[in-house]
Amino acid sequence: xxxxxxxxxxxxxxxxxxxxxxxxQRQSRIFNAKERIIGVDVQALEQQRKDREVREETxxxxxxxxxxxxxxxxxxxVMMEKRQEQDIRNLNMAVNDFRKNFQVPETRRExxxxxxxxxxxxRPARLTDDDPRCGISGIQKLDGEDLNFTARKKYQQExxxxxxxxxxxxxxxxxxxxxHADLLYEMKARELDQRACELxxxxxxxxxxxxxxxxxxxxxxxxxxxxxxxxxxxxxxxxNYTELSNHIYGDxxxxxxxxxxxxxxxxxxxxxxxxxxxxxxxxxxxxxxxxQRQEKERLEMEERLRNEEWDKxxxxxxxxxxxxxxxxxxxxxxxxxxxxxxNLRLGAEQKxxxxxxxxxxxxxxxxxxxxxxxxxxxx
Numbered sequence: 001x002x003x004x005x006x007x008x009x010x011x012x013x014x015x016x017x018x019x020x021x022x023x024x025q026r027q028s029r030i031f032n033a034k035e036r037i038i039g040v041d042v043q044a045l046e047q048q049r050k051d052r053e054v055r056e057e058t059x060x061x062x063x064x065x066x067x068x069x070x071x072x073x074x075x076x077x078v079m080m081e082k083r084q085e086q087d088i089r090n091l092n093m094a095v096n097d098f099r100k101n102f103q104v105p106e107t108r109r110e111x112x113x114x115x116x117x118x119x120x121x122x123r124p125a126r127l128t129d130d131d132p133r134c135g136i137s138g139i140q141k142l143d144g145e146d147l148n149f150t151a152r153k154k155y156q157q158e159x160x161x162x163x164x165x166x167x168x169x170x171x172x173x174x175x176x177x178x179x180h181a182d183l184l185y186e187m188k189a190r191e192l193d194q195r196a197c198e199l200x201x202x203x204x205x206x207x208x209x210x211x212x213x214x215x216x217x218x219x220x221x222x223x224x225x226x227x228x229x230x231x232x233x234x235x236x237x238x239x240n241y242t243e244l245s246n247h248i249y250g251d252x253x254x255x256x257x258x259x260x261x262x263x264x265x266x267x268x269x270x271x272x273x274x275x276x277x278x279x280x281x282x283x284x285x286x287x288x289x290x291x292q293r294q295e296k297e298r299l300e301m302e303e304r305l306r307n308e309e310w311d312k313x314x315x316x317x318x319x320x321x322x323x324x325x326x327x328x329x330x331x332x333x334x335x336x337x338x339x340x341x342x343n344l345r346l347g348a349e350q351k352x353x354x355x356x357x358x359x360x361x362x363x364x365x366x367x368x369x370x371x372x373x374x375x376x377x378x379x
Contacts, residue, residue, distance in 0.1 A: 044230070051231060055238065058217055065210050069203065076199050080192060087188060094181065102170055109163060214242050 105111055112118065221235045228235075 047228065048231070051228070062210065062214070065206070069206055072199075073203070076196075080196075083188075083192065087185065091181065091185075094177075098174065098177065102174075107166075211246055214246065218242065 105114075108114075115121070218239050221239065225232060225235065
């Protein structure tokens with residue numbers, strides 16, 4: 001009898017178990033495609049990281065340039081608003097000073113009717129003309145019966161004339177002051193417009209520099225295209241975004257007013273004064289329309305002749321196609337007949353070959369145990 005209850009070697013069993021665990025860990029690392037690092041192109045990944053850093057730095061510089069441009073524009077707008085508020089404040093102060101100095105209530109024509117001290121200044125009626133109180137039930141003389149009526153009327157006329165002259169003089173002085181204020185305001189507006197034009201020119205120069213930098217970046221990316229074929233689609237997308245941004249912030253879509261609102265050039269166009277195109281421009285437009293009409297007629301004639309030629313060729317092609325189709329149909333039927341015969345022959349040969357394999361060659365059937373021996377080790 002064999003002795004089967006032998007003591008187990010613990011050291012050997014631990015070594016076997018350790019090797020088994022190491023083999024399982026190795027299989028998990030090798031057979032898992034997500035964690036396996038064998039075959040990774042480290043150089044390509046490093047180049048992608050560098051390209052991404054260059055692209056991020058370029059985008060950051062471009063964003064900073066746009067932010068600086070926006071801050072500069074905001075400062076210009078705030079400065080112009082402050083100047084406008086200061087002009088309005090100065091104009092209101094001038095108007096108030098003029099009213100205070102030259103339009104006091106005492107100089108008004110109807111001040112004697114609204115004078116709060118009128119009763120104090122008024123004297124009792126009819127101090128002369130015989131009776132201080134003028135008796136007869138206190139009627140105190142009727143209009144036109146006083147002794148100094150003629151002198152008083154003349155004095156009133158002289159006073160009215162003096163008032164009229166003073167008002168005319170004041171009106172002329174006010175008009176002169178207003179003209180002077182308008183002249184100062186117009187000069188100030190011209191200065192602000194000139195400053196705005198200079199700022200617009202500087203802004204255009206800044207945008208041109210940005211566009212130049214973008215263009216250089218695109219050229220550099222184009223030169224790297226042959227060496228980095230894997231980055232072609234991403235680079236093309238970046239170029240499209242850059243071009244779209246240039247169009248959006250360009251003068252055509254933003255309708256830059258500095259292009260058509262030059263207020264001091266001989267070539268300026270003011271919409272509320274523009275009367276339309278000149279006769280020479282209208283004549284040129286009519287000539288061009290006539291040329292386009294003649295060109296359109298010529299193209300239509302050529303198109304009609306071309307269509308007729310194409311129709312003729314199409315009819316000939318259809319006729320030839322019908323003939324070829326009939327010929328192909330006959331050939332197809334013949335080929336189908338030959339192929340059916342060949343299929344019958346091949347079927348018989350394949351059946352005989354299969355019977356030979358089943359009866360003579362493959363006598364043993366493959367079970368699942370045959371496939372379970374594969375992919376069981378990482379070595």
